[in-house]
Amino acid sequence: MKVTVVLKRILSYTRPYLWFLIGALLCALLNVALTLLAPVLVGDSIDYIVAKGQVDFPSIARILFVLAGAILLGAFFQWLMTLCTNQLTYKTVRDLRVQTFHKLSAVPLRYIDGHSHGDIISRVVTDIDLISDGLLQGFTQLFTGVVTILGTLLFMLTINVKIALVVVLITPLSLFVASFIARRSHKMFREQSAVRGEMTGYVEELIGNQKVVKAFSYEDRAQASFEEINRRLYDCGVKAQFYSSMTNPSTRFVNGVVYAAVGIAGALTAIQGLLSVGQLSCFLTYANQYTKPFNEITGVITELQTAFASARRVFAVLDEPVESPDAGLPKLTDCDGRVTAEHVDFSYRPDTRLIEDLNLSVSPGQRIAIVGPTGCGKTTIINLLMRFYDVDAGQISVSGHPIDSVTRQSLRSCYGMVLQETWLFSGTIRENIAYGKPDATEPEIVAAAKAAHAHSFIRRLPQGYDTVISEDGGNLSQGQKQLLCIARIMLLSPPMLILDEATSSIDTRTEIQIQKAFDKMMEGRTSFVVAHRLSTIQEADRILVMDAGRIIEQGTHEELLEKGGFYAKLYNSQFAPAQ
Template sequence: MRPHLLFLVLALLTAAASVGLTLYGPVLIGRAIDMIVGPGQVKFTGVLYILLWLAGVYLLAAVFQWAMTLCTNRVAFFTVRDLRRSLFDKLQKVPLRFIDQSAHGDLITRMVSDIDLISDGLLQGFAQLFTGVITIVGTLLFMLSINVKIALVVVLITPLSLFVASFIARHSHDQFRRQSAARGDMGALVEEMVAGQKVVRAFRYESRAQDTFDGINQQLYQCGVRAQFYSSMTNPCTRFVNGLVYAGVGIIGAVAAIAGHLTVGQISAFLTYANQYTKPFNEISGVVTELQSAFASARRVFAVLDEPDEPTEAPAVLPRSDGSVGLEQVSFRYSPQKPLIEDFSLAVQPGQRIAIVGPTGCGKTTIINLLMRFYDVNSGRICISGTDIQDVTRQSVRQQYGMVLQDSWLFSGTVRQNIAYARPDATDEEIVAAAKFAHAHSFIKRLPQGYDTVIGEDGGSISQGQRQLLCIARILLVSPPMLILDEATSNIDTRTEQRIQRALAKLMEGRTSFVVAHRLSTIKEADNILVMRDGHIVEQGRHQQLLDAGGFYAKLYASQFEVQETAVQ
């Protein structure tokens, strides 16, 4: 809230003014009552003057109340806006390791639902906490100015209200904390089920998914019921305490009036103050529910904000590469207990096509993650054009590569915007040329609005192969010095794949290319094939050389050929 300290101070000052004027009202009402002595003994002029003065006081109090609400709303909404912006910015800065290891649905819940709950808590807290505290202090001062003894009676009963509020807050907080955690689990599950709905149905997982959802939903229900139970105790408990205070003031005030220590008007003012003194305890206790929910959500949000950013990078910028890449004794592991890549070295000359093959889990995609600096090496170094990528910015490293992954990614927008994702300033002619080069132009023209057709999130309205074509067109538009193709044609039919392979072959001319492949038939023209096994290069060479050697690569190739033969038969 610190950036909005001015509005915070103004809210406090206007709250003090509003409450002070409101509390001055019972004093005026008491004076008016004392001017009504009996039948035929009413000082109408004095009563009228007090009523006019009272109207002015309440009108001015309403103006200050409006100003206080305006200030508190600005503080709350601006703070939540900044918090949501900070959280989104943090997600751009944390290491990819954190994103990979976190449930995406849970992160979305923290960004949306948890921050909304913080907003509700701030609004409730500011509007009632400010006025409540000032009302308690103000009424106590006014009561002390009228009669110290009766005021002390009110103060002595106060700890009972504090005890009730503390008891409710302590028990409801734990339930709201569990409720927030269950809400995050539910968001993660729903996100997984929606994203993988085809797989869920294909494997007849609906009933088990429903059971899992019901379990989390039941847990959320139980936490919510318990939290609401404790919070629902607030109003009756505090009202009981309020009744004790009001009765005590009424009885003692009546005795004091009989003894001549108080006037009837002062008793009236005292009873009003006693009611106003205890009312904030009731309101503040009621706010506890919102505040505890907000605190529980805030802990989840700040758990992300407190995550360390990616290590500080050097300010130097890597110029456009000539295409040479070197890996020198690189070692890396995702988990300290599980070695993956150990003492890996590789020298890539400009313009070479490097194919990376091997069984699942051998480290092929990990090499790509290290080249792109999605992860940093544990030891050794990676150089581009002789420059250690640790000595330059990550952005300048990633600008050297154009990457097409096996899993295509598109966002909700027009086809034109998706192709121009990395170059929003590209001309229409450049976009169309890239689409033609990727053999995507023909199917784009058949769409309802052509290049202006809006496709759904992740390209849901077009086929998987068409999505991949758009991703390839996106890379062609950027024209980077190096390419990374991770099974880029795996989701495309054979005929289209042949056309794409020819286009990619032309694109790769003069560019260093790293191709991760499972189908070994697609990498026969590679300049160097790296055969990986358990994080190590066990063989390397051209396709025919590796076949003639009769090693691990030859066995992989033979096994695929046998599978293809069997499929044909």
């Protein structure tokens, strides 16, 4: 993506705040005009000093009074410009962050699963902050610098055209130096942003799995991997900063050339009587003011290069295709629990087939257990039923409606899902249980907790249901977190259930109690139970035995044991007495 395209897209987000932009531009113009007026006033006051004892104090006093007013007004407009640019920048970045977060909710789950979560977090947080810094620097310094350069040239032309032309002829040297360095540093800043995202992803991955790291004594290898990424970040960062750091001394050298040229040309002109001493002083001040913005502009290059590199990463997220729209589709309102799958094919990668020619017919209220070895496609079926992924071929229907003909939200609201991996957020116990039903009453929440056998341990917490748990429930045991997730579904009481190893983290005694609660909750509801422990699914109406993405056996527990096939081998491997 070209820099001009990136800049155009960034500026498109400022459109709703055009008045702040206009205000900032007007304030910048007035501030620059008043700043450029000061050297003229100083030059005039110098010309009123003719010789020793021949000073026109009344005229100087009047000029100093006007000068003080110009300085005060200039400071006021600069403050107002900063206020406008801050409002413009932070409102623009706020909208960009909101849109990016919203996009992450709209992209297919395949995108989230296929990218490092830390890298995605880096794009939403760090990269957008860097865009904010670049915008702020750009509006406050870049625009003001350009206006100052143009205004200074205009004032110099009104004083003496020949000396002004000397400045104009040397100007391309500053532009050449700035563009030369910018081209070489841009590539390094892009690489720096990419490696920074990689490091964020790696750190997030390790911090979130410290127990595993320590359990396998992986600390030294983790440190080595981190240092390797850090070394690459150091290398590209040093190169980027090296090139960008050359801009200031290079432009300062050019500034010295400009100042010397103006001084020499002005002195020769003054000797000829074509320029007063005050005008020469004014010219020298303008020479400084003219070259100073080049220092500021080149100093902003580092921020802008980083901002553009970060903007590319953010726009890459925004340009991701979203899930197929379903805004015009009807809602699924008459869910009776009937589910069918006809000749369904699906794979996560085109070169690796997984689900092939899956056919399934589930009647309302049936309990369907799905068993099989790891990687056979059990969880994939759940992903397809919930339409987290769309099928490659075939069709899945709920209550006679193809699931791609109704809205995803209405389809997913028909299911209550408890996964093996628990998810809780930082908040109270009450808020976590009521996650899917925020308007739930206190008695409903307590009843759901009792049904999930979570009420007793919740009462023992310091503030009961008002106890605030840390992110992901870090101050609770794994079993307690699972009980809260189960209570969350108990509260919703949906027409269909999905239990994916829902009791895997619970002790045997509690599991028996939960199983009874599940039995009660599953009465009259279609249920899909994914299990490795076959003892938990013996009462299922039908057991689907999967292998390599295909249903190879199905029937009740007794029927499958009598067949003596794949299921019987799985069952016997778990319960056969040791020889």
